[in-house]
Amino acid sequence: MIRLISPVFLIVPLLALAACTVNPATGEQSFTGFMSRADEMEVGKKEHPKILKEYGGRYDGQRIDAYVRDIGLGLARVSEVAGLPYTFTVLNDDKVNAFALPGGYIYITRGLLALAGNEAEMAGVLAHEIGHITARHTAQRYSQAMATNLGLQLLSAIGGSAGMPAGLGNLVSLGAQAILQGYSRQQELEADMLGVRYMVRAGYDANAMTTFLGKMEAHKRLVAAISDDPKAAERFHIMASHPRTSERVIQAIGLAKAAPAGRPRLQRETYLARVDGLLFGDDPKQGIRKGRLFLHPSLHFQFEVPPNFVLFNSPAKVVARGPDGSVIAFDMVEAGKAKAAGNLAAHLANAWGLKNVERITINGMEAATGEKKAWSLKGGRMDTRLVAIRERAGRIYRFVFITPPGLTRRLATDLRRTTYSFRLLSSREAAAIKPLRLAVITVAAGDTAATLARRMPFEKFRLEWFETLNGLPRGQSLIPGSQVKIVAE
Template sequence: MKRLFVQFFIIIGLLLVDSCAKNPVTGKRDFMLMSEGQEVAMGQQSDPEIIAYMGLYEDPRLQRFIDEKGQQMVAVSHRKNLKYQFKIVDSPIVNAFAVPGGYVYFTRGIMAHFNNEAEFAGVLGHEIGHITARHSAKQYSNAMLGQVGLVAGAVISPEFAQMADVAQQGLSLLFLKFGRDAESQSDKLGVEYSTKIGYDAKEMASFFSTLDRLSKVSGAEEIPTFLSTHPDPADREEKVGKQAANWQKQVDASTLKVNRDSYLKMIDGIVYGEDPKQGFIENNHFYHPVLKFQFPIPAGWKVENTPQQVQMADSEGKAVMMLSLAKPNTLEAAGQSLLEQYQLTLVESKRDEVNGLNAFIMIADQKAQDQQQATVRTMIYLIEYNGSIYTTIGASAITDFNTYFDTFQNTMRNFRQLTDSEKLSRQPERVRIKTVQQNATLNQVFNSFNVPEKRREELAVLNGMKLEDRVNKGMLIKVVERDNGSISVRR
């Protein structure tokens, strides 16, 4: 044990040698264990994982816009040498994020909530700021220092080895949370960069108010990721407003752009909310119109739908289910592959039918590595449908398995073909830009466009306005409609 700790501190010492690098933004020396080449390599590795996880939103006009503005901003940034890439991902969540090496992502959800180019430019500058100030690299360096401890601990305790494995997951960059100092610095850089390319950064401050209202309308569980780990929105709005005013003293403020109408016209037709073609939930059922299947979701369970799988979790966190596609194969071979992939020990298995579809069912355990961990028991259904094999796995501690047995089975045995024509033809909601016909309040204008009362506050937030705000004839506003022109009440 003594030798182990001597080796541990020798490793620490080696890591600290030449580990301080000059920060491109502050000019100060920072503790850094990642070179610029490693940053780029990490971004190159993470980008395809992020795209596979979220999917790209195909809109050539919007893509050209973010590319053009992104490259303009790179030219005034502190790290012009990186090869930046700007992408729109197909997610309704209101979020923007960046990963090391120059990769910046906007969800279609946040693009729908911007109300002018200046708001977009402020957030763009914020995300580029994370890259130029090397915030991700700092987080990585701190994590690596901790990883040395995990590696040393793994010799002593298997659970530390498991933690180390989790810490190395590629998609962890997608959920990276920065400290408040880093976020404040990125806000400051967002003001600087957006002002330098000719936008009014006060609009960036106003967008924080929209995010704050969005979180209150949506509820605590749906706080926008862009807002969730950031400084207090009211305090943030005030600080950014002051920073914008200071920067505007250094330029001709009369030339700074907002470009509201041009932005609104550009996002006319953008998909809003969940896209039915990716699957949707209604009345505790999941429907997939493209793949033409459906199954029930346990009442009260939380659901996350991604292009790769549907994940469901018990509200108490004691059980999970996930549905995904297996590689084309026989049912038995696909089952064996799952056992190997998750290191499961087969308890029992059988051939069966589920609503006329061939199925293979397994009960299997994942043994605990020590006495302090519970054995996990799984129920696995593999079902052949339309030339594919759909796999649903339900898992809980073996001590809770009987409690969740019927819940797992109810979902899995009710997987079936989707035949409801209304659900098969369900169209997405889209943002539609309308011209105000007379001077009125926003609420009165919504009434003239037949916006349901229960959705007016939601759409007021989408417009960055309040229902009592006055709007003038000829002004553009957003409403939400389906492709057939109807405005949905269901949300």
């Protein structure tokens, strides 16, 4: 008997075939039919303001933004899509990260600039992101997702008659989303190959891409050690969205088959002169972490978290992670919205549904606290206590303390101390708070990594920070007269 093939199994492949074009960068067929170049530019334009808001805005200290833009445009000019209106932005974020949006929008954080040791390493990051854009990886992922969803919709339309088990469509969809989330290994290799090509064309040493990847891996290990959490770096680090290894970058250099004309550039001295004075760590406008202290000179307040808690800062909130999944979250409600809350105790009881609500006073400020049971993302039961504090300008500051039931009583005293450590700063105290900055110094005779590391204002991991920032293996001697980076107040 001749069996008829369902139209769904013909339509999707035909759509994919019709939507394939030859990519000028890779020279290969690329399925991007559901997102045009114009669509890419529209997406980038729409998302750009959101990126600036999420990552602390644009950073332009030491005119570093113009420097990065010049390097980026030089790399873009030697790409296959030189006519695209590229936009290069340095983000005011201390985390080590870089990424691209479709339409030519490329971002690099000041945290990444602090880690790089020369212009070629920074250029390698920019060239890699340009590679994602010229290869149109976002358009590929979007088009593949659309084709997959179209296929699933057609399958679901015939699923009843075909006897498809209920719920299978959702499972298949979830699998497709997981596969399409982030760049694939093949796309990362492709971006590396293109990045190497652009670096060589622009006269840079392509091996800098490999050396910087080693620095990023070392930085990731350091962040995990500082946080006492192997997964901490995964939440914020460039390596989370760019699954690359040194071996794959070396493979990309070989596959690119690009030979530099003349002596390739590193531009170490030029680069170090540019990053000298670069803001390091937190921006005072978003608050500063100093050990267990969090200080906000602009809003004039400070508080201290308990021992064994590690502070993380972002434009939206401050989070301190402690033992066994315990968490302290801190945020602010602006005066306009805070006014609508009215009586704090009543607000916590009615709007938040808290139990055992009581009025308290914290360093002369009206406050209230209450408790509630909650569930963690992993499904475990957690105890939750919220403290709301109204300060003189009308803002409401909120602590949320989340603890496993077995730890709640043991941590109660420490968390109470954190609550009452919240206080307002005088103008003089606020003015005395200075941010950390990168400083480039010349190694003198007798200097060692250990002696220079002791000059950095960290409580722990001073030597590890010095070695990571300068790309040094443990025990390596310093050369008198050479330049190194330290962190200074």
